[in-house]
Amino acid sequence: MWKNIKNKWDHLFEEESVVPREDHSSKEVNRSSSMKSVETKMAYQYPKNNNQPIYQPKRTVTSERKAPVKDSNSDQKSTHTPFKVSHVPSPIHGFNQNKAAGNHNKLVEAAMEKSNDQTDMGLKSKEIKENHLEEVKEDILPPSPPVMEDEYIHSNEMKNTRETTQSSIKTGEKIRPINVIMTPRDKRKRREQQHQTNFKQQVEQVHQVQQVQQTHRTESKVTKQLPYHLLNDTPDFSVSEQTNWVNQQSETLQLTLNHFSIRASVVGATQGPSVTRFEIQPEPGVKVSKIKNLSDDIKLNLAAKDIRMEAPIPGKNTIGIEVPNDVAQPVFLQKMLESRTFQDPASPLTVALGADIEGRPIVTDLQKMPHGLIAGATGSGKSVCINTILVSLLYKANHEDVKFLLIDPKMVELTPYNDIPHLVAPVITDVKAATSALKWAVNEMENRYQKFVKETVRDLSKYNEKMEKMNRYEDKLPYLVIVIDELADLMMTSPQDVEDAICRIAQKARACGIHLLIATQRPSVDVITGLIKANVPTRIAFSVSSQVDSRTILDSAGAEKLLGKGDMLFVENGSGDMKRIQGAFVSDEEIERITHYVKQMAEPNYLFEQEQLIEQVNSSSEVDELYDEAIDFVLEYNGASASLLQRRFKIGYNRAARLIDSMEQDGIISGQNGSKQREILINRHDLDNLYS
Template sequence: MVYQYPKGEFRFPLIPDGQKQAETKPALHKTPIPRQKPRAHSKNAEAPKFEKKRPFRPTDVPSPVFAFQKRPSRFEFNVTKEPESSDVIEELVAVVEPMQEEVESEFVAALEVESEPVVLEEIEEISPVVEEEEIMQQEEIPATPQRIELIHEAPKPEKIEQPEPSTPPKTRIPFNVMMVNQDKQHVEQKRAIVEEPIIATGEEPEIAPVFPTEQHLREDASGYYFPSLNLLKPPVFENEDAEWLAFQEELLNETLENFNVSAKVVNVTQGPAVTRFEVQPEKGVKVSKITNLTDDIKLSLAAKDIRIEAPIPGKSTIGIEIPNETSRPVMLSEIMNSQAFQTSKSPLTAALGLDISGMPIVTDLQTMPHGLIAGATGSGKSVCINSLLISLLYKATPDELKLLLIDPKMVELAPYNRIPHLVSPVITDAKAATAALKWAVEEMERRYQLFSHAGVRNMEKFNEYSSHPEHSGEKLPYILIIIDELADLMMVAPNDVEEAISRIAQKARACGIHMIVATQRPSVDVITGLIKANIPTRVSFSVSSQIDSRTIIDTGGAEKLLGKGDMLFLPSGSSKPVRLQGTYVGDQEIDAVIAHVRNQAEPNYLFKQEELLEREIAKEAEDDLFDEACDFVLAQNGASTSLLQRHFRIGYNRAARLMEALEKHSIVSETNGSKPRDVIITREQLEKVRDN
C-alpha cells in the first residue's frame, strides 16, 4: 500500500492589512405623522362664551305636542280657596314693607308678571312679584328704593278633582330665585320677629343664668348667704366618638381571637378620661388567661396604659380600661349641680368626681370619717383638697363647721385665710402644727367630758340637748383638720405627730372632729401602720410603683393611673377601689368663692400660730420635774446639782437645767463656791408663785 503525503504546497489564506471600511447602513428617516388633536383640547376650538352679569333666562324648548304654543296648566289638586278680605292684604303689605331691603338684596332678578296674577298655594307665603324688565333698564335703575306691590286675587271656587298623572307644569320663575323650604323658614322667622310687639321699657332683657339661682338665695338663720353656683365655671360636655369606640372594640375582639381566648366585648362605657370595655369569657375560660395578656392588649390597641379589673364587682364580666383619645375635664360645678349633691342634707357633703359611667360621686365626712390622700407630685392632690373645701363652703355655715388648715408648703391653702370658718389662721410652721394637733386632742377630751355630763353619745344628741330651753349650753360645731403635707411634719416630730393623729383617728369621730391627711411620699415611714389602721377611707392618685400603691390602698393599680385627677377611691368598709375622674377647680373660681364668703362675716379665731409657738417653747423650757424639785429643795433646805442627780436619777445636764430654773424663779440663791445653795423662799411663798 502506498501512502501519498501532501507536498506542502498548500498555503493558508492571508488577510490583507488594508484599512477597514465601516459598513454603511441605510439611515432610518422617521417621517413625522401629523396627529389630530381632539376638539376638546384644540387651541383653535372656539370656547363657549358666557355672558357675565346677566340674569338667567329660561329658554323655551319646543314640545313635540304643543310646539311653542302655550301649554294648558294642570294641577295635582285643585283646591277651592275662599276669598280673603282686604284686611289680610293690608297686614301682608305692612309685613313686607320692612323686609324690602332684604328682598332687594336676595332677589336680583325680577319676576315677570303675566296676564294672570300669580297666587301661591299657601296664603302666608305670598312673595312679592315685580315685573321683569330689560337688561339695559336694570343697569339704569335709580338709587331710590322701589315699592314692592302685592297682587292678590282670590280664585274662583272650583271643585276638587282627582289627581291626574302628569308632568309638573312649566314655571316662569327662574331656578336661581325660586324659594325653597329653607328660604321659606327664614322668611317666616323674620316675619315672626316683625309681627311681635316690642315694648320699649329701656331695660335690657334678662339673660338666663347658667345655673339656677336658688342656691344664691338660700340663707341661714344667722344671716349667712351661701355662694352662688354662677361663681363656678360651667361644665364641659363632649360627644362620644362612636367610630373610635367601634374601632377599638373590633381591635380588642381580634386580639383575643388571635391569642385563642374565647371571649368577646359585650358592653362599652366611655367616661371622662377612660373607656371601659366589658369582656365576657365563655365557659371554661380562666380569668388569668385574659389578665396575662395586659402587655399584648396594650401593644395591639396602641394605648398609653391599660388597667384590667377582673372581675368587675357585681358583674360576670372583666373590665379593660383604655385611655380616651381626648379627655374632658370634670368641672366642680358639674358635681355640685347634680341631684346627689343638692339633695344631701349633711353639712359635711363633699364632691369627689365622676365614675366611668358618668355618675357623680359625693362623700359625707360623717361616714368617712377620716381620709388619706396620697399620690406623686402633680397628680392632683392639692386640686382634690381645694374641691373638698369649696364644696364644703357651699354646704356649711361658720356655725356648723370649723376648719383647721395645716400647710407646711405655705402656698396651697394660703388663699383661705380670713374666712369665718377657720379656727386659726392657716398654720405653716411644723412646730406650730404639732401644737395644733395637741390642741385638737385636748378639744376632743373636753368634748367627751361634756358628753359624759350631759349623758349623750354623739355630737348631734348633744346639740339637741343644748338647744333645749331647760339646758343652756354651747352648740358644738364640726371640726375638720386638713394636713396638706404629712411628710414634712413627720420629719420634724415623728413621734408626737403620729401619736396625735392616731388618737384623733381612733376616737374623735363621735365628738365631731374629722381629719384629712395628704402626702406625696407614700412610704412606710410617713404612712405608718398605726395611721393606716385608723384611717379607713383612702384616695390614691397616680404613683410610680406598685409598692406605693399597696402602701396606700393595700392593692395594686394606682401605678397605672393617667394623672391629672385620675384617682382610685377606696371608701370605708369597701374592699375594692372605684376609679374616678376628680373634679377640677381653678384659681379664679377659688378666689371668687372665698371673696364671697369673706364678705359674709369676720373670722373668730380661737388661737393663733404665734401663741402656739410661744406655748411650745415654754413647755420645752419647763421640765416635768420642776415642781418635784421645788418640794425637794424646800424639804432639804439646800440645793446642789449632784443632790438632784442622785435623788431623781437624772443626768448632769438635766440637773444643771433644773438648778438654773430654780434660780430664775428666785427659789434658791446663786452659786456659793463648792457649798450647797441656800433656799430663799418659804412654803407659803412657793404656793403663791405656783398660783400665779
C-alpha cells in the first residue's frame, strides 16, 4: 500500500519536471517560426500599400476577418489626430445630417430594416452556399500565383477615386450617393423638384405656342393685305400748260387790283388738283373788307366760274383767292393709299379722303373723328366719298379688326359690298329693318360697356390689349362702323326712333369702338336736327344750292361756292378751320375687283339677317303689350267689349277696338252681336293648350 502511494508521488514530480522542458522547446520552435515568418515577409513586402499581402482570400461568412499583420521593421509612424466627421455618405440619410432621433424616425428605420431583412434573406443564403463551395475549392486546389499588374492598376484606380472625392469635398461640390435608401422627406423634395421642372417646361411650351400664334396672326394680316394693282394706275399730266395759265391769271389779278386802286400785290400761287390759290399781301393801312367786296369784280376779270376768298389764310399775313383750274386733274385713290401718310399710322381706322390745295394727301382717323356727317346736293360726290372711306378701311384693316353695318335705302349704292367678311349683316335696304338695325347697335353698345365694367377698362383698345395678355383672343371685340347712305328716308318713316338711336350712339359709342357715318342730300333742319348736329362733330360738306344749307352743315358759308365732283370742305373734330379737299375717285370697276378679291379671303359671318329684323318689327308692331292681360280679364269677366277694356285699362277707343279685333281673329271671342257683349268661345284650359 505504501509502495503504491510512493510510486504515485514520484510520478507526479516526474510530470512537473517534464512540463517546463516542453515549454522551453515550444519557445524555441516559436522563435524559429517567427524568424522564418520575418524572412518571408521581408521577401514579399510592397511599398506604400498599407503593408497588405497581394493575395487576399475572399471573405466568408463563417470565418472571422483577421487584422493585417504590420511589419515591426517598417518606418510607419503612428499619428494621433483628433476625431473628425467623415464625408462618406450615410446609407440611410445620404449627405444630409442625421438629426436627433425621434420616435417617428425609429419607427421608420425599424420598418425599413424589416423590409430589407425579408428581401435579403434569400441573397444571404445564396452567398453562404457560394462561399462554402469556394472554400472547398481553395482547400483542394493550390493557390494561384498573384497577379501584380491587375492589383497595381486597381490600387491606382482607388487612389484616383479618393483624390477626386477629396477634391470635390474641398471645392464644395455635392457628391451624389449611390444605392441610398431615400426617406419620405427626400422623396417629397424630389417630387417637388420634378413638379417645378415640369411646370417650367409647360410654361416654356405655352410661350412657344403664343409666339407661334402671334407670328401666325401677323403673317396672316400681312398676307391678307390687298394688293394695289386692283386699283387703276394714275396717268401723267402735263405741267407746262398749267404753269402758263397760272402766270397769266396772276398778272390779270394784279392788274385788277391796280385798277381799283388797292395797294396790294400778288405774292404767290399754289396750284392744286382742281383749284389754284393766289396769295395777296395788302400794304399796311389797307382794309381786308375792301378786297373782299371786290369778289364779283375779280371773278369777272379772271373769267372764272366761281371764286372763294379766305381772308386771311390761317397762319399767314396774306389773303387767299381760290380760282378753279382751267383743266381739273382727278385724284386717284391708288396714289393716296401708297403715300406714307396713309401707311405710317397703325390705327386700323385710318381713312384717305383726298388731296388738299397743295396736292398733299389728307388722311383722317375715325377714332379721332369719331362720328361724321356728309352732306351735299345730288351728284356732288357723297356716294364716292363713302366708297373711298370703305375701300380705305378694306386696305387698312383686317376683317377680324373692323366690322361694317351698311344701311342703303337707295338699294344700289352699297350693294357691291354684299358677302364680304367685314359685314355684320347683309346690306340693309328696308327702312323698317334699318330702324331695328340701329336699335341692335344700341344694344351692342350697352353690352360692350358691361364687358368694360367687368374687366375694369375704359375703352376698346385697352380691352383688346388685356384680352391679348390673358390669351383670350376669342373675346376680342372688333371696331364697328355704321354707314347710313341716306338719312332723309329714315327720318320720313320713323323720325323719333331714328333720331333717338342716332343720338344715343353718337353720345356714348365712341369709347366702345362704334363709329357712325351719316350721309344725306337734303341738309335741312328737319333731317339734320339740333341733337344730331351737336353729337356729330366732324362735317364734310360738298356743293350745296344755297348758303342756308351750308350754314346748316358747317355753321358757316362757303359750301355753296364749291365746284362739285368731289370738291369738299372738311371740318375736323376740335379744329375750327375748314380745309378744301379734292376727294379721291374710285370707279365701279375698281370696287368690283376689290370686293371680289375680299370675298375670296374669308366667308361672311352674319350676326343677323334683314328678314329677321323685318319679322321682329312686324311682330312688335302687331302684338299689343296689353293683349295678354286683356285676354285674362275677358276670361274672368266672361264677356268682352271695347268700352269694358277702355274702363279697365284706361286706354283709348281705337286701341281697345284693336284688342277686340285681335281676340276675334284668334277665336277667343265671338263676332259682333248688336249692342250686346261678345261671348267667350274658349276656356282657360283650351287657351293654355293653344299657346303651349
